[in-house]
Amino acid sequence: MSTREAYEAERAQILRQFGDKVRALREAKAPELELPRYGQEKLAGDAGLHRTEIGKIERAETEPGLLTLLILAAGMRLTLDDLVEDLPIPKERKPPPGAARG
Numbered sequence: 663m664s665t666r667e668a669y670e671a672e673r674a675q676i677l678r679q680f681g682d683k684v685r686a687l688r689e690a691k692a693p694e695l696e697l698p699r700y701g702q703e704k705l706a707g708d709a710g711l712h713r714t715e716i717g718k719i720e721r722a723e724t725e726p727g728l729l730t731l732l733i734l735a736a737g738m739r740l741t742l743d744d745l746v747e748d749l750p751i752p753k754e755r756k757p758p759p760g761a762a763r764g
Contacts, residue, residue, distance in 0.1 A: 680749060688716075
């Protein structure tokens, strides 16, 4: 496996884990907020993000930036630490532009 492939595989795995964590934290908020369900649309309204952005994060289709993470955490009444707790530290580093693809 090339360096780029290793980087992409690890990145995809971490984004999946993060998306699963965001979904689990969102769903766990329903009882705390005394709601039957705390859906993406409600979270989007609370955080001031678009619902499709929440969906993309939960489906690991995007890598949210720092500001989005801070906004998301605030909207869920969590800390940034809560959002990233138990996620692995990436071992691979993004290969420079023009690096061999395999």
